[in-house]
Structure formats: C-alpha cells, structure tokens
Amino acid sequence: MPLAVVGVSHRTAPIEVRERFAFGRAEMAPALLAATGGRAGEAVLLSTCNRTELYLALPEDGFSVEQAQAILAAKIGETAQGAARWMYVHRDRQAVDHLFRVTSGLDSMILGEPQIQGQVKEAYATAREVAGPSGPVVGSALNRLFQSAFAVGGRVRSETGLGHGAASVSSAAVELAKKIFGSLKGRRALVLGAGEMSETTLECLRGEGVRTAIVANRTFDRARELAERWGGEAVRLDDFGTALPAVDIVICSTSAPHPVLTRERLRRALPGGPRQPLCIIDIAIPRDVEPAVGDEPNVFLYNIDDLTQIVDDSLDRRRAQLPAAEGILAAEVEEFWAWYASLAVVPTIRALREHGERVRLAELERAGRHLAHLSERDREAVEALTRSLLNKLLHAPTVRLRDAAGNGRGTAALDTLRYLFELDHPPPGDAGPERDETMTEARE
Amino acid sequence: MTGPLHGLALALYAAAALLLALSLARGSRRLALLATVLTGGAVAAHLGALAAYGARYGELPLVGLGPSLSVLALLIGVGSLGVATLGRTGPVGLILVPAAALVVAAAEFAGVRPSGEVLAFRGPWFVLHVTLAMVGYAGLTVAFAAGLMYLVQFRELKAKRFGAVFRFFPPLDTLDRLGRRALLVGLPFLTLALIVGWAWSARFHRPLAPGNPKVIWGVLTWLVFAAALGVRAGGGRRGHRAALASVLGFAVVVAAYLLLRLASAPAGGEFL
Numbered sequence A: 001m002p003l004a005v006v007g008v009s010h011r012t013a014p015i016e017v018r019e020r021f022a023f024g025r026a027e028m029a030p031a032l033l034a035a036t037g038g039r040a041g042e043a044v045l046l047s048t049c050n051r052t053e054l055y056l057a058l059p060e061d062g063f064s065v066e067q068a069q070a071i072l073a074a075k076i077g078e079t080a081q082g083a084a085r086w087m088y089v090h091r092d093r094q095a096v097d098h099l100f101r102v103t104s105g106l107d108s109m110i111l112g113e114p115q116i117q118g119q120v121k122e123a124y125a126t127a128r129e130v131a132g133p134s135g136p137v138v139g140s141a142l143n144r145l146f147q148s149a150f151a152v153g154g155r156v157r158s159e160t161g162l163g164h165g166a167a168s169v170s171s172a173a174v175e176l177a178k179k180i181f182g183s184l185k186g187r188r189a190l191v192l193g194a195g196e197m198s199e200t201t202l203e204c205l206r207g208e209g210v211r212t213a214i215v216a217n218r219t220f221d222r223a224r225e226l227a228e229r230w231g232g233e234a235v236r237l238d239d240f241g242t243a244l245p246a247v248d249i250v251i252c253s254t255s256a257p258h259p260v261l262t263r264e265r266l267r268r269a270l271p272g273g274p275r276q277p278l279c280i281i282d283i284a285i286p287r288d289v290e291p292a293v294g295d296e297p298n299v300f301l302y303n304i305d306d307l308t309q310i311v312d313d314s315l316d317r318r319r320a321q322l323p324a325a326e327g328i329l330a331a332e333v334e335e336f337w338a339w340y341a342s343l344a345v346v347p348t349i350r351a352l353r354e355h356g357e358r359v360r361l362a363e364l365e366r367a368g369r370h371l372a373h374l375s376e377r378d379r380e381a382v383e384a385l386t387r388s389l390l391n392k393l394l395h396a397p398t399v400r401l402r403d404a405a406g407n408g409r410g411t412a413a414l415d416t417l418r419y420l421f422e423l424d425h426p427p428p429g430d431a432g433p434e435r436d437e438t439m440t441e442a443r444e
Numbered sequence B: 001m002t003g004p005l006h007g008l009a010l011a012l013y014a015a016a017a018l019l020l021a022l023s024l025a026r027g028s029r030r031l032a033l034l035a036t037v038l039t040g041g042a043v044a045a046h047l048g049a050l051a052a053y054g055a056r057y058g059e060l061p062l063v064g065l066g067p068s069l070s071v072l073a074l075l076i077g078v079g080s081l082g083v084a085t086l087g088r089t090g091p092v093g094l095i096l097v098p099a100a101a102l103v104v105a106a107a108e109f110a111g112v113r114p115s116g117e118v119l120a121f122r123g124p125w126f127v128l129h130v131t132l133a134m135v136g137y138a139g140l141t142v143a144f145a146a147g148l149m150y151l152v153q154f155r156e157l158k159a160k161r162f163g164a165v166f167r168f169f170p171p172l173d174t175l176d177r178l179g180r181r182a183l184l185v186g187l188p189f190l191t192l193a194l195i196v197g198w199a200w201s202a203r204f205h206r207p208l209a210p211g212n213p214k215v216i217w218g219v220l221t222w223l224v225f226a227a228a229l230g231v232r233a234g235g236g237r238r239g240h241r242a243a244l245a246s247v248l249g250f251a252v253v254v255a256a257y258l259l260l261r262l263a264s265a266p267a268g269g270e271f272l
Helices: A015-021 A025-036 A065-075 A092-104 A115-128 A140-159 A169-181 A196-207 A220-229 A237-242 A263-269 A291-295 A304-320 A322-344 A346-371 A376-406 A410-420 A435-443 B002-026 B029-057 B065-085 B090-110 B124-158 B164-168 B172-204 B213-230 B238-264
Strands: A003-009 A042-047 A051-057 A088-091 A188-192 A212-217 A233-236 A249-252 A278-282 A299-303
Touching: A003 A015, A003 A065, A003 A092, A015 A051, A015 A065, A025 A042, A025 A051, A025 A065, A025 A115, A042 A115, A042 A140, A051 A065, A051 A092, A051 A140, A065 A088, A088 A092, A092 A115, A092 A140, A092 A322, A115 A140, A140 A322, A169 A196, A169 A249, A169 A278, A169 A299, A169 A304, A169 B124, A169 B172, A188 A196, A188 A237, A196 A212, A196 A220, A196 A249, A212 A220, A212 A237, A220 A233, A233 A237, A237 A263, A263 A291, A291 A299, A299 A304, A304 A322, A322 A346, A322 A376, A346 A376, A346 A410, A376 A410, B002 B029, B002 B065, B002 B090, B002 B164, B029 B065, B029 B090, B065 B090, B065 B124, B090 B124, B124 B164, B124 B172, B124 B213, B124 B238, B172 B213, B172 B238, B213 B238
Parallel strands: A188 A212, A188 A249, A212 A233, A249 A278, A278 A299
Antiparallel strands: A003 A051, A003 A088, A042 A051
C-alpha cells in the first residue's frame, strides 16, 4: 500500500493562502472520509497555521493521490491544477522522511519548535476517531508511521540540542526572566501598553506560572479588557508607578513616542531602589524605557535588540545541531522503510507457500494409490517428508525476498518470483489476504 | 590502599573539573552529566581511601593537616554531588569540584598519615567536634561557590552578555537560595562544633585561651557565617550583598587560616 503526503506549508505558500487551506475540527472527518474514498485506505489530516497536509496510505487500486490533491484544492475553491503551484506531494520513503522532519521540528518555520509534535498528535488522535463504511481511516500503516514519527521527534529533541534555547522574542523574554527569578511561579508582572506584542509575551509568562498581571494602558477600557482576560487588574498608564513596588517583571510595549519609564520616575516609585531584582522587558519601538534605568541597582533592563540577539544565538546553536538530527532521521527513515517495504512481499510469500502446498497435496494424492500398502505410520512419515522438503525449498526464497524488500530490490525480485511460479493466476475462489492480516503477519 | 585510592580520587575530581569547564565552554549538558558521574566516582574512591586510612592506622582521619583536609575535601565533594542532583544547581560544581580537587591535592602535599600528635582524648566528643566543624566549613564552601556564581551571573545579566555563563550558570534566585540554605545548614553545625570543642577541651584537655589560633579561627568563621546571613536582612540589593558577603567571608576564613598557621608554626603551636 503506497504512502503519500499531499499538502501546503510555509515553504510553499504565503500566509494568505495557507489560512484558506486550514481545516476546522468539524471539517476533518468529512475530509478524511473523502480522502480515503470510502475504500480501504488510510488518512490523517494535519492542519496548523503553518501547514495543511494529508497523509495517505492508499491501496493500489484505491483512491489516488491526485484525487486527494483535488480535495485540498477544493478547500480554497480551486481545481487541483489551479492549486498545484502551492502544493507538494511526497511518496513512499520521501513521505516518511517528510513526516519525521515535521514531528522533529526540522520542517518548522522556527527550527526545532516543540508545538508541532503536539499538533501532529492531535491530528492523529482526531483521525483515529473517524470511521467510514470500510472501517477506521487510520489502520496499521499510518498507526505505525505516526507512532514512529512521535518516537523520532522525541529522540531528536532529547539527543540533540535542537529544541534548546529561546526561538522567539516572547520566549527570549521568558528565558531572561527565568535566568533572574528561576521559577516564575507566583511572580507578578506589570504590562505597559495593551498591544498584541504585550499580550503574546504575557501569554508566555503566564504559561510559566506568572500569576498576577497589572495592565496599564493609555486607553483604560483596553487595559481592563486585557486584565480581565488574564485575571489581573487594570490601572491608568499615568498611575503605573504605584504598581511598580509590587511587581517582579515589567513588559513595555506602548506606542508612546517618548520614554514612559524614566530613571526619575523609577526612583520616585521605588525610593532606595528595588528590594528584589526587577526585570524590565522593553519591546516597544521607539523604546518605552530610558536606557539609564538599566543602570539602577537590581534593575535588569532588556530591549528588543537584546531579545533578538538571544533568539539569533539560540537559532545558530540549533542549526549547529542539524547534522546530528539529520543522522537520527536518516537512520529512522531507513528502519521504518525496511519494515514497511517488507509488507509488500507478504502476499507473494503467502501465495508462494499456498502454491507449494497445493502442489504437495496434489502429488501426495496422485501417489496415494501406489502407496496404499503403506502402514498409517509410514504414510505419516511420507507426509512429514514432503512438508519438510517444501519448507526447506521455500525458506531461502522467503528470506531473500524479505531482504530484497528491505534494501530496495523488492519489486524486481517480486516480479521474477511471481512470473516463475505463475503466482498471478491464483486458483478460483482465492480472494487474497485482508489488509490487517497482512500487517499482522509481517510483524510476526 | 590509602595512597592509590586517594590519588584516584584526586584524578577523578580533576577530570570532573575539566569536564565541567568543557561543558561550560561548549554548552554541553552531556559533558556536565558525565562530570557528575566522575564526581560520584571520585567521592566513592575518596570514601574508600579514608576507610582504608581508618583500617590501617586504627583512627579516624581527623587529626593532622593532611587527613583533616582530606575529610573537608570529601565533604565538599559530597556537597557538589548533592547540588548536581538537586534541581538546577548542578553547574555550581564548576567551583566546588575544582575546590575539592585542590583541597585533596593540598592534603596529598601535606601527607595523609597520622601526625603523631598525642591528644589527651580522642573519643566520640572529639570526633563529633571535628565532624561538625567540617560540615560547617563545607557549608561555607558551598555558599562561597553559589555566591561567586551569583556575582558572575549578575554581572553578565546586567551587561547583557548572553554567552556561556548566561546559558550554563543557574538563575540568580536559585543561586541565592542555595547560598542561603548552605549557610543555614552550616551555621548550626559550626556553632555546635565550637560548643563541643570548647566543652571537650575544658573537660579533657586544658581550657583554650582566647588568643589560641584555633579559637580565633573558629570564632572568626562563626562571625563570617553570621555576617553572611545577617546581610540578607534589610532592603536594597539583598541577594547581591549576600553573595558578596559569602565570597568575601570565605576569602577571609581561608586567609585567616593561612595567617594563623604561619604565625603559629615558628612558636611550635598546634594548629590544624
């Protein structure tokens, strides 16, 4: 059963296009059923802000990859040809390699970002709940593929430094605060300016355990709105000085054209300086905080350039880990593919054995009349002899065929064997193996 | 067995110190982990060496400069192993492990063998006195290491330098807590050591004069402890002040030891 992935990502399409390809949770099940075409195929649909991808394991005679492309294209009201410029298709080993890269964060917009692993897990879990007329849309092939992908993602993250360090301005802010305070649990933050950047940074800090947020904004209603959303309190921008003694972290992101927090104002708010370290993150342009504030004792002041420097350093270090990550990935793709390719030979091996068994039984029956004088015990010995002979004859071809499948020469060996033993002409009434039986047998 | 095992412990401490330095330079957590394993090996070899000492000489390695330095080094080694396995304080070993190696080397230099000094009484009270004092000094060493790293990390964060120190050294708050805990554990031990020492001396030996180098050093160390804890009270840069006090206090204790030793040597006075 060939594997394939059809999709669009940040590498092939701009955000305006990607957002049109995005599937909501309610749209997943119909899309998955459509992608398998109601046949014995398998599908998982991954839809994030950076990619929409359909992973497929389709029977040879089933729904085609081109039809899956058409389903994705229809999402943006295009034909498959019309959407082709944004789409990519990876088949078989390349499809496996692609998914492993995705879960490892190697294909992410921010190298090594960890969220993608969770997003893939969610997509996989969603697909596992969907079943069509011919059964669940996730079967043995995609089950094994996704489980392997999660393991590879975990391995890459634990064995390399690909996930270490801050990779965004807001996570750099968190990293800085943690270098001062250790755990941020229960710390208090003051947010100056209720813009998007402040909110993103506050969200990151809240994720690390910052519990109380005080929001100060020129527009008080906006401050109150943000404070309510994050369970904090709102103050007027002119009054933020009163909140300073009670906070550990200050995030500044107003659109004021001049510094909002000056040295003089800090000294007025905190006579004698802060008793505990005060971390000020100024992500506004122009800057909200007078540089001299950073010279105050116990004050740690960082601006957008400092945060960017941390991000750049950390991305450089992540890039240095790429060869190690690629090494792990190559080995894992190889291992998965060896297993998966060996599945293709299972029906042939079964047909070969059935063919041999039929010949053996026919020959025994034909010889039966000449062996009528034999005792029951002798007949059993002859039976055992023929069975053993057949097993010995078929052992080497079976092993070689599995090896050939694993090292990429499977198709040629398979065709030769089927031709030599006329395996493509099965006796009438042989419906062939079911998909799941094949998988089980291959695993055994 | 004492000699080879002591030598092995020294080599392992030195190797662990080197690995920790490399892990800082390369930002490698694996090297830091390997250094912890080596430190564990060093502590095990060190324990074996001191056990062999006890078996060979029939006394605990608490009398004389070499043996007592070795015990102090062992406690520092155990301390560094402890911080390596507790939360995010492992990098403190960057100072503690070389310190342990240095003290072991000093012990080797002084000679890890009985001093021949005859003490009036070497019973459990004496053992208790020395052991309590060693734990106290080990606590001060951990506080010194945490304080020194605090000061370096503080400077890096203030100067916005986001290099190896920024990445490898623990957060300021973590270092501050470690320093405080080390002092809080060490001070009671040292206090008890002083009380037991005074009582033991008065009961079995002879009352110690206030000018005795041991008394001076013991009291000075206790004052350093108390000061390092005391500066934490009040406002301002409490953590920074406390770190500075731990570092300076440790330096004063070491300098006082060397001075008192030099001063007491010509007079033939007994001092560790």
